[in-house]
Amino acid sequence: MPVSTEWLLHCATTLAQLDPGTTASAAQLAQYYDLPAAYLAKQLQALVRSGALAATTGPRGGFRLARPASEITLLDIVEAVDGAASPYECREIRQQGRGALSPEECRNTCVLAEKMADAHEAWRRSLAATSLADVLATLPPSAPERTRRRMAGAT
Amino acid sequence: MPVSTEWLLHCATTLAQLDPGTTASAAQLAQYYDLPAAYLAKQLQALVRSGALAATTGPRGGFRLARPASEITLLDIVEAVDGAASPYECREIRQQGRGALSPEECRNTCVLAEKMADAHEAWRRSLAATSLADVLATLPPSAPERTRRRMAGAT
DNA sequence: GATATTGCGGATCTTTTTAGTCCGAGATAG
DNA sequence: CTATCTCGGACTAAAAAGATCCGCAATATC
Ligand code: FES
Ligand code: FES
Numbered sequence: 597m598p599v600s601t602e603w604l605l606h607c608a609t610t611l612a613q614l615d616p617g618t619t620a621s622a623a624q625l626a627q628y629y630d631l632p633a634a635y636l637a638k639q640l641q642a643l644v645r646s647g648a649l650a651a652t653t654g655p656r657g658g659f660r661l662a663r664p665a666s667e668i669t670l671l672d673i674v675e676a677v678d679g680a681a682s683p684y685e686c687r688e689i690r691q692q693g694r695g696a697l698s699p700e701e702c703r704n705t706c707v708l709a710e711k712m713a714d715a716h717e718a719w720r721r722s723l724a725a726t727s728l729a730d731v732l733a734t735l736p737p738s739a740p741e742r743t744r745r746r747m748a749g750a751t
Numbered sequence: 752m753p754v755s756t757e758w759l760l761h762c763a764t765t766l767a768q769l770d771p772g773t774t775a776s777a778a779q780l781a782q783y784y785d786l787p788a789a790y791l792a793k794q795l796q797a798l799v800r801s802g803a804l805a806a807t808t809g810p811r812g813g814f815r816l817a818r819p820a821s822e823i824t825l826l827d828i829v830e831a832v833d834g835a836a837s838p839y840e841c842r843e844i845r846q847q848g849r850g851a852l853s854p855e856e857c858r859n860t861c862v863l864a865e866k867m868a869d870a871h872e873a874w875r876r877s878l879a880a881t882s883l884a885d886v887l888a889t890l891p892p893s894a895p896e897r898t899r900r901r902m903a904g905a906t
Numbered sequence: 907g908a909t910a911t912t913g914c915g916g917a918t919c920t921t922t923t924t925a926g927t928c929c930g931a932g933a934t935a936g
Numbered sequence: 937c938t939a940t941c942t943c944g945g946a947c948t949a950a951a952a953a954g955a956t957c958c959g960c961a962a963t964a965t966c
Contacts, residue, residue, distance in 0.1 A: 597838035598924060599840070606863065627849050629848040634927060641943075651944090652942080652943085654933035654934040655940065670863070687757060692784055694901055695901045708825070711877075711886075718874055719870050719871070747850070808911085809911065809962060810912065811965085
């Protein structure tokens with residue numbers, strides 16, 4: 597799992613603390629966390645493509661949340677940057693080799709593939725249970741003001 | 752996630768269907784599923800190292816379950832081949848850059864890292880809930896006999 | 907006791923993914 | 937209208953992981 601996952605999770609949390617209508621540029625966010633600006637910009641695009649963020653181009657432009665913070669889950673962000681596909685991929689190994697099963701016996705999906713899919717679904721469900729609003733609720737009340745202040749001074 | 756994960760899950764299920772005391776060599780298992788024998792052998796070693804399988808060297812040697820099938824979970828197998836580390840790695844990004852938090856504010860772990868760890872734990876819990884014995888229970892009663900028969904004819 | 911067979915570990919090569927950089931299209935402010 | 941600032945996608949290098957190979961140690965058989 598790429599390092600940029602952590603970047604985007606934190607960037608989204610930061611954007612959620614901004615006033616509505618305000619945007620933060622990729623350069624600002626990069627400076628805020630000391631990250632390579634060009635590469636961060638590339639990853640932010642993935643979140644725009646997925647519909648979690650909205651981007652405004654031109655001077656005074658930048659990124660903002662495309663939806664209320666309560667409607668953006670951690671799963672949305674993680675799947676946008678890391679891909680939504682399950683890491684486990686069943687290649688129907690049971691139909692190959694000397695022990696191959698007949699096509700009739702394979703009408704229902706393999707038990708092992710099913711269990712692996714269940715585990716992946718449990719992982720997804722756990723991440724989908726937390727929204728950006730939930731994350732903000734755990735922060736001290738002074739955090740948003742502080743974030744806005746430190747962000748304003750950036751280039 | 753490597754393709755070999757599926758291989759090992761099925762190989763372990765196959766071994767669980769053998770009579771106690773009987774072993775199956777890597778070549779036999781490879782032929783049974785039409786897999787590259789050399790690579791499969793290497794992955795089987797990982798399961799031996801983890802303690803899920805036991806190996807006997809020499810003629811008539813091979814692999815067998817090291818424990819009763821009810822004591823081997825899918826998580827044991829997956830973590831043996833794919834590693835037990837969480838795919839998400841927190842690099843403490845919150846302490847870097849212009850928005851860096853003070854060390855005092857970072858005494859407790861970051862909320863985002865905690866949520867990601869929770870999701871990973873949910874995934875683990877789901878896989879640990881199923882043992883090889885549970886998998887065998889879903890198979891038709893004729894399956895073990897059939898597996899033993901087809902395995903016997905291999906080189 | 908010699909021999910064939912099997913697992914074991916390390917060294918090696920290939921492929922995929924990740925990390926990083928770059929320049930162009932488009933929009934806003936002046 | 938022009939200059940400047942922003943995202944957007946294409947391109948290139950680096951690292952990690954996957955996959956493969958070969959030689960060594962151990963054991964049962966003959
Ligand atoms: S055939 Fe793919 S998991 Fe069983
Ligand atoms: S600092 Fe690593 S997830 Fe927040």
